[in-house]
Amino acid sequence: MHSVLITGGAGFIGQNLVHAWRTARPDDRLTVIDAMTYAANVRSLELLIADRSIHFVRGDIRDAELIRRLFDEHRFTRVAHLAAESHVDRSIVDPEAFLQTNVLGTFTLLHAALDAWRASGVIDRARFLHVSTDEVYGSLEPNYSAFSESSPYRPNSPYAASKAAGDHLVRSYVSTYGMPALITNCSNNYGPYQHPEKLIPLMIIHALKGKPLPIYGDGSNVRDWLHVSDHCEALISVIEQGRIGETYNIGGGNERNNREVVRLICDTIDRAFAADRALAARFPSCPAASGTSCRTLISHVTDRPGHDHRYAIDATKLKTEIGNQCSVGFETGLLQTVRWYLDREDWWRDVISGAYQVWIDKNYGFRIEI
Numbered sequence: 001m002h003s004v005l006i007t008g009g010a011g012f013i014g015q016n017l018v019h020a021w022r023t024a025r026p027d028d029r030l031t032v033i034d035a036m037t038y039a040a041n042v043r044s045l046e047l048l049i050a051d052r053s054i055h056f057v058r059g060d061i062r063d064a065e066l067i068r069r070l071f072d073e074h075r076f077t078r079v080a081h082l083a084a085e086s087h088v089d090r091s092i093v094d095p096e097a098f099l100q101t102n103v104l105g106t107f108t109l110l111h112a113a114l115d116a117w118r119a120s121g122v123i124d125r126a127r128f129l130h131v132s133t134d135e136v137y138g139s140l141e142p143n144y145s146a147f148s149e150s151s152p153y154r155p156n157s158p159y160a161a162s163k164a165a166g167d168h169l170v171r172s173y174v175s176t177y178g179m180p181a182l183i184t185n186c187s188n189n190y191g192p193y194q195h196p197e198k199l200i201p202l203m204i205i206h207a208l209k210g211k212p213l214p215i216y217g218d219g220s221n222v223r224d225w226l227h228v229s230d231h232c233e234a235l236i237s238v239i240e241q242g243r244i245g246e247t248y249n250i251g252g253g254n255e256r257n258n259r260e261v262v263r264l265i266c267d268t269i270d271r272a273f274a275a276d277r278a279l280a281a282r283f284p285s286c287p288a289a290s291g292t293s294c295r296t297l298i299s300h301v302t303d304r305p306g307h308d309h310r311y312a313i314d315a316t317k318l319k320t321e322i323g324n325q326c327s328v329g330f331e332t333g334l335l336q337t338v339r340w341y342l343d344r345e346d347w348w349r350d351v352i353s354g355a356y357q358v359w360i361d362k363n364y365g366f367r368i369e370i
């Protein structure tokens with residue numbers, strides 16, 4: 001039994017991880033800390049908070065005093081560190097928040113954990129899992145081999161650079177202080193509770209509202225899509241079975257370019273409307289409501305500066321050392337995800353009100369159709 005701290009537990013992957021952890025390791029005590037930025041949402045955790053299945057703290061990982069107090073109170077022996085600023089486009093518009101949380105926040109948390117574990121003498125059985133991204137490795141040419149754990153770091157966005165800095169800090173704490181830490185670098189996640197500023201939910205919601213589907217540039221950029229349930233399963237396995245000081249890459253084995261992804265979303269929505277006439281009444285602005293394909297909404301807009309062309313993950317180490325393998329195929333996972341957003345209009349309508357609209361104006365206002 002462990003006392004576990006999950007940082008960023010009100011974010012997309014964090015919420016999914018809290019539920020996955022509760023199911024996989026019901027005896028562990030879970031504490032979630034989250035600063036509740038625009039990206040956070042606790043609705044899926046409300047029942048767990050109410051019945052005290054988890055302890056929720058609204059707080060900032062840069063607050064050293066608070067982190068120290070939490071370690072004193074809860075005697076954590078596991079930390080799953082997911083709190084971050086995570087959106088590449090936002091890092092281009094406003095990089096400072098990324099350095100604050102992804103570098104300084106990671107440093108504060110890491111150092112507080114080391115101090116607490118040394119002082120309480122549990123360092124031999126404690127583990128700190130730093131959740132990072134494949135973006136630290138930069139961009140792959142079409143025919144290059146997928147990223148392995150020994151690929152060089154070549155971050156291209158302020159987000160990727162800040163995550164790379166966090167990874168380097170964690171690595172240095174292992175070498176210098178014997179910190180019992182592990183790092184995972186994963187590819188693009190998708191699934192329930194993803195914030196609608198990221199590609200897949202943005203395109204689903206725009207299609208349902210009959211708004212243009214803004215593909216950056218020619219849409220040939222490739223991502224390796226990983227269902228969030230596969231990712232969470234891998235994280236729980238790595239924190240328990242991984243070797244301290246090691247990095248594990250986690251990928252979905254589902255490489256698709258953005259054009260293919262957006263077309264598949266359109267076709268999936270078209271089919272759902274054809275099979276269920278009630279959807280037309282709920283989403284009358286969606287072209288599928290009148291039998292027209294959502295593909296008619298696709299538009300190509302100004303590209304993202306420094307847009308990485310391709311990411312792909314070689315997850316052999318995870319499979320051979322830990323025995324973990326991703327199982328959700330992209331077509332199946334995307335169908336489930338589209339269904340989830342169709343069923344959970346209450347959730348995303350809430351999320352896209354207010355501050356979200358300000359961001360949409362900022363990120364898409366200057367982009368012209370190409």
Ligand code: NAD
Nearest residue numbers: 008010011012013035036037039040060061083084086189
């Ligand atoms: P997210 O943006 O949905 O959630 C991040 C959470 O961190 C939010 O709830 C936010 O409120 C919280 N947070 C931000 N700053 C904080 C601070 N200073 N103190 C405490 N909490 C703070 O991100 P996500 O998609 O769930 O990603 C989780 C982690 O996984 C991140 O570290 C990200 O870099 C990494 N990752 C994500 C993906 C992906 O495709 N989503 C892929 C690879 C790696």
Ligand code: DAU
Nearest residue numbers: 086087088133134135187188197198199214215216221258
């Ligand atoms: O690879 C892992 C990374 O995946 C994570 O570390 C990040 O936290 C996560 O946000 C994600 O980064 P991306 O930049 O790849 O994800 P995003 O959903 O923003 O974009 C996916 C692709 O779609 C990318 O090539 C840019 C493109 N795109 C995105 C948006 C929002 C568009 O063409 N149009 C859009 O409107």
